[in-house]
Each structure stands twice: as C-alpha cells, then as structure tokens.
Amino acid sequence: MIRHVVVISWRPEATPEQRQRVSAELAGLPPLMRGIRAYSYGPDAGLAEGNGDFAIVADFEDAGAYLAYRDHPAHRDVIKRVIDPILARRTAVQIEIGEP
Numbered sequence: 001m002i003r004h005v006v007v008i009s010w011r012p013e014a015t016p017e018q019r020q021r022v023s024a025e026l027a028g029l030p031p032l033m034r035g036i037r038a039y040s041y042g043p044d045a046g047l048a049e050g051n052g053d054f055a056i057v058a059d060f061e062d063a064g065a066y067l068a069y070r071d072h073p074a075h076r077d078v079i080k081r082v083i084d085p086i087l088a089r090r091t092a093v094q095i096e097i098g099e100p
Helices: 016-027 061-069 073-086
Strands: 001-012 036-043 054-060 087-096
Touching: 001 061, 016 036, 016 054, 016 073, 054 061, 061 073, 073 087
Parallel strands: none
Antiparallel strands: 001 054, 001 087, 036 054
16 A cells, blocks of 8 residues: 655635635545545644645555655646645655554
8 A cells, every 4th residue: 555645834825715725626536536544634733843734645545646646637636726825945755554
C-alpha cells in the first residue's frame, strides 16, 4: 500500500469559509476514484507550535491507485479552484506501508 501525506499552511488572509470549503471539496473525491483504502483530512488540532494548518492522509491499494488520484481531473480541479488560491506552503510524502 501507499500512504500519501500532505501538510498545508494557509496564507494569513485565508478566510474560515475558504478553509472549510477545502474540506467540503475533498469529501467529494473518494467516491470518484478507485483504490482508496482510507482518506482523512482536517485542520491541525493545535497541540504543538509550528505545525501546518491542515493535513490530508490517504492510503491507496498501490502506486497505480495513488497516481490515478494524483492526476484525476476532479482532484486537480479542487487543487486549482479551492486550495491554490489560499495556499502558502505544501509539503507531501508518499511511503510504502504494510497491510493494517
């Protein structure tokens, strides 16, 4: 399996409505794609200083499923319309994991 982890920092001027829209738009992605085993996202819990503002963690059956998600037009559209306009910084990693 492949685990995809994204940590996002928002621009200071990002409104609460814009931030909430990210979650709403992400919620619609998993039903459109194959091979997603788990998909979670949300704002930082505020337990430590210096964290990012938002994270996405997704588990995929294999590298092919991750690549299909990465390149899916609906995913690319959410990034372009909703995330990029308020994005200050994004960091991501994909790791191979064993079966849960």
